[in-house]
Amino acid sequence: MLxxxxxxxxxxxxxxxxxxxxxxxxxxxxxxxxxxxTTLPVLGGSEPQVHAWNRFHARYxxxxxxxxxFEMEMMFMYPWAVVFAELGVKALVEMGVFLALLSLGVLYAxxxxxxxxx
Amino acid sequence: xxxVAGAAHPLVAAVVVSAVLGVGAYxxxxxxxxxxxxxxxxxxxVTASLRAPLAQAALLLARPAxxxxxxxGPLWVLAxxxxxxxxxxxxxVLPLATDFAVADVRTGIVVFGSAEVLAMVAVYLHGWAxxxxxxxVGAYRFIxxxxxxxxxxxxxxxxxxLPAESMSFGRIMASQQEGLWNVLRQPxxxxxxxxxxxxxxxxxPLDFSDGHELAGGTAAEVSGPPALAWGWARRAMLATYAIAxxxxxxxxxxxxxxxxxxxxxxxALAIAAALVWLxxxxxxxxxxxxxxxxxxxxxPLAFLHLAIAGVVTLA
Amino acid sequence: xxxxxLPRLARHAPVxxxxxxxxxxxxxxxxxxxxxxxxxxxxxxxxxxLVIAGAVPRAARDAVLRVHDQVPAPRGVAVVGDQSLVExxxxxxxxxxxxxxxxxxxxxxxxxxxxGAGGSPSRGPAxxxxxxxxxxxxxxxxxxxxxxxxxxxxxxxPPQEGRDGLALDRLPLVFGPFLPALPxxxxxxxxxxxxxxxxxxxxxxxxxxxxxGSSRPLSSAAGRYLAAVAELCxxxxxxxxxxxxxxxxxxxxxxxxADLRRRLRRRGxxxxxxxxVGRLPDGRDATDRWHRWLDLAAAAAxxxxxxxxxxxxxxxxPALVGLELGHALVTLSSLRLELEDAVAAPLGAGA
Numbered sequence: 001m002l003x004x005x006x007x008x009x010x011x012x013x014x015x016x017x018x019x020x021x022x023x024x025x026x027x028x029x030x031x032x033x034x035x036x037x038t039t040l041p042v043l044g045g046s047e048p049q050v051h052a053w054n055r056f057h058a059r060y061x062x063x064x065x066x067x068x069x070f071e072m073e074m075m076f077m078y079p080w081a082v083v084f085a086e087l088g089v090k091a092l093v094e095m096g097v098f099l100a101l102l103s104l105g106v107l108y109a110x111x112x113x114x115x116x117x118x
Numbered sequence: 119x120x121x122v123a124g125a126a127h128p129l130v131a132a133v134v135v136s137a138v139l140g141v142g143a144y145x146x147x148x149x150x151x152x153x154x155x156x157x158x159x160x161x162x163x164v165t166a167s168l169r170a171p172l173a174q175a176a177l178l179l180a181r182p183a184x185x186x187x188x189x190x191g192p193l194w195v196l197a198x199x200x201x202x203x204x205x206x207x208x209x210x211v212l213p214l215a216t217d218f219a220v221a222d223v224r225t226g227i228v229v230f231g232s233a234e235v236l237a238m239v240a241v242y243l244h245g246w247a248x249x250x251x252x253x254x255v256g257a258y259r260f261i262x263x264x265x266x267x268x269x270x271x272x273x274x275x276x277x278x279x280l281p282a283e284s285m286s287f288g289r290i291m292a293s294q295q296e297g298l299w300n301v302l303r304q305p306x307x308x309x310x311x312x313x314x315x316x317x318x319x320x321x322x323p324l325d326f327s328d329g330h331e332l333a334g335g336t337a338a339e340v341s342g343p344p345a346l347a348w349g350w351a352r353r354a355m356l357a358t359y360a361i362a363x364x365x366x367x368x369x370x371x372x373x374x375x376x377x378x379x380x381x382x383x384x385x386a387l388a389i390a391a392a393l394v395w396l397x398x399x400x401x402x403x404x405x406x407x408x409x410x411x412x413x414x415x416x417x418p419l420a421f422l423h424l425a426i427a428g429v430v431t432l433a
Numbered sequence: 434x435x436x437x438x439l440p441r442l443a444r445h446a447p448v449x450x451x452x453x454x455x456x457x458x459x460x461x462x463x464x465x466x467x468x469x470x471x472x473x474x475x476x477x478x479x480x481x482x483l484v485i486a487g488a489v490p491r492a493a494r495d496a497v498l499r500v501h502d503q504v505p506a507p508r509g510v511a512v513v514g515d516q517s518l519v520e521x522x523x524x525x526x527x528x529x530x531x532x533x534x535x536x537x538x539x540x541x542x543x544x545x546x547x548x549g550a551g552g553s554p555s556r557g558p559a560x561x562x563x564x565x566x567x568x569x570x571x572x573x574x575x576x577x578x579x580x581x582x583x584x585x586x587x588x589x590x591p592p593q594e595g596r597d598g599l600a601l602d603r604l605p606l607v608f609g610p611f612l613p614a615l616p617x618x619x620x621x622x623x624x625x626x627x628x629x630x631x632x633x634x635x636x637x638x639x640x641x642x643x644x645x646g647s648s649r650p651l652s653s654a655a656g657r658y659l660a661a662v663a664e665l666c667x668x669x670x671x672x673x674x675x676x677x678x679x680x681x682x683x684x685x686x687x688x689x690x691a692d693l694r695r696r697l698r699r700r701g702x703x704x705x706x707x708x709x710v711g712r713l714p715d716g717r718d719a720t721d722r723w724h725r726w727l728d729l730a731a732a733a734a735x736x737x738x739x740x741x742x743x744x745x746x747x748x749x750x751p752a753l754v755g756l757e758l759g760h761a762l763v764t765l766s767s768l769r770l771e772l773e774d775a776v777a778a779p780l781g782a783g784a
Contacts, residue, residue, distance in 0.1 A: 158469065173443060176446070177481075177547075180443045182505045184505045255627075323670070323705055330668055331668045332670075333475045334474075339475040343477065398671065404710060405707070405760075406629075406757055
């Protein structure tokens with residue numbers, strides 16, 4: 001277990017360090033020392049009136065809730081998948097019922113317009 | 119906790135994962151050039167296609183990196199590094215030969231799935247960091263698309279785990295050596311997984327975060343080496359997904375006559391070529407339509423897929 | 434050794450070009466788009482060379498110089514057509530490229546930069562002309578949580594009442610006139626919340642002061658329609674198809690045109706990006722509009738001249754309210770010809 005963990009972490013860390021190394025190449029450490037007019041955000045020729053960072057409307061918020069509901073259900077599905085072949089039809093029916101219940105949530109979200117953009 | 123293919127020494131792991139991601143991303147970039155030139159109607163030779171990514175990388179390395187007004191500097195560097203590290207993590211649980219994986223853990227699909235979810239964070243940071251409106255819009259869109267396609271991946275991977283009776287990718291591969299390949303047993307899986315692959319690496323028709331209409335989206339403010347880091351990382355992610363698709367649906371490295379890694383490379387290349395072909399022929403879908411279709415069409419299809427997989431497993 | 438190898442390898446890459454296009458620049462745009470040796474990039478950050486082409490409104494002088502400064506230094510600059518743009522923008526010693534064969538000159542400029550040439554100096558102020566104001570290490574302080582003005586620029590603040598009774602920020606932004614998705618000489622003024630447009634105005638640049646530079650549209654009417662289709666393809670992410678369409682636009686032979694139409698009309702192709710997008714009061718969406726361009730191109734190639742309508746940009750604003758930003762930009766891109774002709778009408782340079 002530990003050896004697997006060490007292998008994954010080492011591999012990820014080495015790749016991350018390499019990419020970060022490339023990403024800092026030739027980057028100016030101090031943005032304020034750059035020629036100011038070259039640092040304006042790309043808008044196709046106009047100057048911004050405000051900073052870009054803002055408190056925006058998270059339109060995907062209801063979607064994240066449905067997503068979390070399903071991701072929780074994964075906690076149930078992972079062990080279910082492993083023992084599925086042993087339990088047979090019973091497991092299939094159980095999961096069918098479970099997913100049907102969760103789908104009601106999606107249907108509700110859909111009816112409420114949570115998946116629409118405006 | 120170790121399944122079929124075992125775990126490698128950390129140093130071996132680092133070398134193998136870096137090499138596979140490096141070559142994989144390179145292959146994706148070369149395919150992009152080659153297939154793009156064919157679609158454009160001025161076919162390039164193999165040598166020219168293979169040289170193009172190198173030339174592009176050299177050009178980016180030779181150019182300076184820019185900064186924006188008040189960027190979030192550390193996050194701007196962290197974003198590509200994190201994204202690439204997630205590709206590395208996902209790759210390390212996949213079997214690269216019939217008896218070798220960097221870490222063929224019993225919880226393979228859980229590790230793979232978590233890497234996929236965290237990719238949302240990496241892309242968001244890349245759009246957030248430069249303090250610029252267009253990258254921020256790209257980042258915003260990616261979250262919405264991510265919420266919509268992530269579930270598909272989990273259903274597809276769990277369906278593949280049913281006949282394997284394990285969440286290890288090694289066992290998923292092994293289950294196909296004995297029976298039919300999953301691409302036949304679970305016919306909806308590969309197309310659904312392709313949607314996830316395009317979505318996570320924001321590629322082609324699902325390029326919501328870095329699209330041309332947003333002047334490059336989250337990449338609108340990067341130039342020079344950081345642009346290379348980002349471009350390489352997303353192609354490495356696509357390569358990882360091509361390899362994962364080959365393992366889950368085409369029995370990965372197993373096959374007659376040829377050595378395992380070569381089989382895996384061939385299968386992954388075929389899948390990568392198909393994804394790149396989509397990138398050059400299918401226009402970028404509108405984000406609002408994608409979200410609606412993902413929840414109301416693709417998700418029910420994923421349920422159906424799971425049901426089919428269950429019935430076939432029991433039959 | 435590496436310092437030597439990099440530029441040598443880099444020379445094999447296509448020249449990344451940022452194009453600042455004025456009115457009637459279809460000739461140059463299409464030639465650059467069709468050439469595999471050039472890559473028209475989405476953002477000036479990704480370019481080595483800025484190309485200024487077409488008839489640029491005098492009102493856009495500052496905008497051109499802003500884009501100029503956003504190309505990372507050392508940057509190359511070239512103009513297309515004649516010397517007038519060079520003098521107007523005070524560019525110094527920059528190459529003037531011929532409109533019908535711009536690529537060799539670009540290539541030369543690009544290679545000089547890679548070999549270490551200095552490039553065009555930045556033109557805007559070196560320091561922020563607005564005084565620092567606000568309290569705290571980032572100037573974030575002020576009234577309440579976010580009333581400060583870090584670097585002389587306020588944070589976005591909510592309008593009086595947000596949509597759901599929430600106080601949400603609205604970013605007032607002006608895009609263009611040199612965003613690749615926008616038609617020439619048009620700016621998009623928006624109030625952006627997240628990525629949705631709450632307020633929209635499509636504003637043509639003021640042409641009262643006149644334009645500088647020469648207009649070199651494609652000579653064939655069929656070519657102009659196909660060039661617009663090529664630009665739309667590029668906006669939709671289909672750069673390879675855009676290159677093919679641009680090549681047909683330069684030489685609209687009937688077989689090539691028929692082949693292009695067949696490729697573009699496939700269900701899974703460009704239509705994915707345009708179906709149902711930007712439906713205007715006349716009931717047409719973006720797909721209908723580029724289909725019509727293709728029909729008009731075919732008709733023009735066959736010697737008939739049906740012509741297209743003009744669309745006044747100022748009337749377009751209300752139709753775009755509530756759209757997602759990308760949606761709106763694709764919509765404007767699908768009206769490129771109609772809008773450009775309406776904008777250029779006062780000059781008498783329209784279709």
